[in-house]
Amino acid sequence: MCGLSVQGEEDVRRFGQPPKKNVSYVSRPGAYAILPRRGQLLLTYQEEPEPEFQLPGGGIDPGESPITALHREVFEETGWRIDRPRRLGAFRRFVYMPEYDLWANKVCIIYVARPVICLGPPSEPGHTAIWADWDIAANYVANPGDRFFVRSALDNL
Numbered sequence: 001m002c003g004l005s006v007q008g009e010e011d012v013r014r015f016g017q018p019p020k021k022n023v024s025y026v027s028r029p030g031a032y033a034i035l036p037r038r039g040q041l042l043l044t045y046q047e048e049p050e051p052e053f054q055l056p057g058g059g060i061d062p063g064e065s066p067i068t069a070l071h072r073e074v075f076e077e078t079g080w081r082i083d084r085p086r087r088l089g090a091f092r093r094f095v096y097m098p099e100y101d102l103w104a105n106k107v108c109i110i111y112v113a114r115p116v117i118c119l120g121p122p123s124e125p126g127h128t129a130i131w132a133d134w135d136i137a138a139n140y141v142a143n144p145g146d147r148f149f150v151r152s153a154l155d156n157l
Helices: 066-078 134-140 144-156
Strands: 026-034 040-046 052-054 057-059 080-097 102-118 127-133
Touching: 026 066, 026 080, 026 144, 040 066, 040 134, 057 066, 066 080, 066 102, 066 127, 080 144, 102 144, 127 134, 134 144
Parallel strands: 026 102
Antiparallel strands: 026 057, 040 052, 040 127, 080 102
16 A cells, blocks of 8 residues: 555544445545644645545555655645644545545544644645634544544544
């Protein structure tokens, strides 16, 4: 998986729908960040393919490390540079990704990091950086795996 090692991947917690029987899924590892600052979390609002709030992050490119992907994706989707990422855990979900026209077995690695400086608006088209109060952010993020990790981080930070 692009140099990504997820120990005991079969034991990674699954959120969302189980895999469909007659669908071939493409492995799609990704790195995502919980970014707390002054009682708020930095989220990204993605307009398409469906409008939703998300943890900043995304796919790990071939040959790219999860940490390198995390820094790149957070910057592209928020305009912020981050520091001191710490891995919290991972989860998987089986989803259709219309923007790529593929069914994906997404292995989502979740980090908590410190937003350091905003260098401008997001460079990724269709994304807007949003600061949300911590307790509200857990309800804003679109997928249940992200909500689980935001709530867990809230309880432990």
